[in-house]
Amino acid sequence: MKKVIVIGAGISGLTAGIYARRSGFEVTLLEKTASPGGMITCWNRKGYTFEGGMHWLIGSTPRYEVHEIWKDTGALQANNPVHFKDPMYTLLEEDGTRLSLHRDLRELGEGPAARRLRRHVRRFEAVCLQPADVPGVRCLTPRKTNLKGVLKMIPAVLLYPWLVNISTERYLSRFKDGRVRNLLRSVVWPEYNALSFVYTLSTFTSGDSGYPAGGSLQMGRNMAGTLESLGGTIRYGTMVRCVRKTDDGRYEVQTDLGTETADAVIVSIDARTAIETLFGEPLQDRWARRLRKILHTAQCSLVSLGVRTDLSAYPETMQLLQKQPFEAASLSYDLLMVNNYARFGYAPQGCSTLTVLLRGKSFEYWKKAREDGTYKAKKQQLAQAVIRRLETFIPEIRGQVEAIDVATPATFQRYCNMHEGSYMTLWRAGDRPCRVPARFGQGLYFAGQRTSLCGGLPVAATTGRKAAMLLCKDFDTVFVER
Ligand SMILES: Cc1cc2nc3c(=O)[nH]c(=O)nc-3n(C[C@H](O)[C@H](O)[C@H](O)COP(=O)(O)OP(=O)(O)OC[C@H]3O[C@@H](n4cnc5c(N)ncnc54)[C@H](O)[C@@H]3O)c2cc1C
The missing domain is CATH 3.30.70 (Alpha-Beta Plaits)
Structure with missing residues (x-):
């Protein structure tokens, strides 16, 4: 059995580990903290549980294909039923006046800005993050391209170049009522491009993006439980210091507790941190230099x-x-x-x-x-x-x-x-994405929210799955999802 070490037990690392294990690899996750889930976590103080991570999860419903990953990895179970709040946001003034953003945008009124927003959001309701198969990977259950779904996305794709180049702030400036503008600013930061705003809003209006009750940590624990029940190992309290390729083409992973070797390594920690700290010298590849330069x-x-x-x-x-x-x-x-x-x-x-x-x-x-x-x-x-x-x-x-x-x-x-x-990457108007390579040579892969704009849980999950697929491709192994 080939051995793979996954660095980090956040959502991307857990996803990669689960798929790699199902596909027959011996899997060990090395995690510096004491619990699974990474950035999505909760903590207790004096009998209170504080939610420190997600507020909404894209793929809470089967409408978005990333839902399959949440199911495959056991992220969503009976112990964390998804709650779909409505209203999503409520603007509250000191005198008690309230204005709410509901999932049904008809409540925004009939002004031209509201009509335009509804039109745009409708187009994006057809867009879903596709966890596609990597070409050349032998999959136990290959995905068929959903041609009908792709065609449905065309109206949104046509809007993409315009929305990606203006800020949410500018997009919202069409709303004359300042209270409505303030309410809509809740969805994403005003500095984000309008694409992020319209897409995120469409995940609410389409009835998705719920909150798994029980909290972030429960979701991480569910995934860790899935991995362990498959025979994978998570070693908490293990800080990885360095990854080095050995002369025989394997990898040496140095941690605070000693050195381990593996046939492959999946780096699921923040790629921006990894390029400075994990490989002995800071990486000087073109993409790494670009990442340093353009990341917000x-x-x-x-x-x-x-x-x-x-x-x-x-x-x-x-x-x-x-x-x-x-x-x-x-x-x-x-x-x-x-x-x-x-x-x-x-x-x-x-x-x-x-x-x-x-x-x-x-x-x-x-x-x-x-x-x-x-x-x-x-x-x-x-x-x-x-x-x-x-x-x-x-x-x-x-x-x-x-x-x-x-x-x-x-x-x-x-x-x-x-x-x-940082908890995500800021995707501003006009920013060009810098893609971190998912495969960085035979047996070395990157996953995690920083590898693709603008981060968040669906990106963590889909990049984790992709890393496991590339691993299967390199080691000529069948990729098994469930
Ligand atoms: C307050 C808050 C709210 C958020 N709300 C949402 C939301 O509503 N919806 C949404 O989609 N996203 C949300 N996010 C973002 C989301 O949590 C992240 O995008 C996602 O969890 C990132 O997952 P990851 O696996 O890529 O990275 P991480 O979660 O950072 O996982 C990396 C793991 O690697 C470990 N690690 C790092 N370095 C080392 C090392 N050298 N050795 C060993 N282990 C190491 C870390 O401890 C961590 O566990 C929110 C984040 C925060 C903080």
Whole structure:
């Protein structure tokens, strides 16, 4: 049996490992942290569970083909039934006024901008991320090209060049009502290109993109369980330091705990980190130089709160419209995005958990705070400032916050080794993608969200599957999906 080492037990590494194991390889995943799932995770504080990862999962329904990967890998099971929230987002003002974005966009009214948006979104409802077969791979259950599906995508493809070259902000400027613009800004950052915005919105309107109740960590655990039940191994607390090709064409993987050899290696950690740290010298291949040059990271901080009050009467995802911009960590916010998990049982009886997502580049700010010893104090200041703002919109929380946790881009970098602590790649108007090679020589593969714009769980899963297929191709093995 050929041995493959997968570096990282995030969603891409777990996916690659499961398919490789099913296809008959001996599989070992080496993971630096103590749990599976990587960036999608949860943690507990004082009896509260804080959701630190996904808010919605493309492929929650069979409508998107990536759903098959979630099923093959056991990511979605009876213990994490998908919840389809509606409304998706609610804009909340201090006086209590609300405006909601529902899955049915008819509620946006009949103005020309709303009509145009509905038209565009309808076109994109036919687009699905296809986990296609790699040419030349012998598959146990080969996929037939869905010609009808491909033809249905043509209207969206025709819009692609235009949408990819304008920003979401500009696209939304057609909406005259500032409140509607602010509400729609919840979907993706305004700096993202309009393609990301329209595509993401279409996954909501088509009835997909739900949230697996039970949380991110449960999904990672489900996948880890699948791998282990197939006979794969995950070694937690194992930091990989270096990958080296040996004279006999095999690979030597050096970890903090020793050295292992394998016939093949799948690198599923952030490719931007890997090119600097994993191969002895920083890689100087053309694609690696380009990746360094053009990559724009999407960063966020997450303030999680456990409150002694039942907030189930409040919407699940709120955008709090600020009268005065909220200044924090060198950034300024007109809107504060709050996820309310009151209905998910992540808190003791009668209590609730909230997470406040502060999007924007603050890695340098937090890195410096770490270096000058002010990190902890600054995190506390941020949490207190967030709580004060929240109290004006949700008065019930006043004096009721009993658990606080702040994760910054510096946390994400320390925890998952993400470049600049970023959780995705920012795909701005006009940005050209830099593709990381899925195969980097015989027996060495890249997977993971950084290998393709703009990241996220479907990219992690599809690139993990692709790495396993390329492995099968190189070792002349049949690719087995289920
Ligand atoms: C707050 C937040 C919200 C998000 N919301 C969504 C959402 O709603 N929908 C969505 O699709 N995506 C969302 N994402 C993005 C999504 O979580 C990521 O795109 C995805 O999880 C990336 O998976 P990955 O396997 O590529 O990388 P990772 O999850 O980073 O996995 C890499 C793994 O490798 C490990 N590792 C790193 N270096 C080493 C080393 N040297 N040795 C050993 N192990 C190592 C890491 O610890 C990690 O476990 C969100 C992310 C965050 C943080």
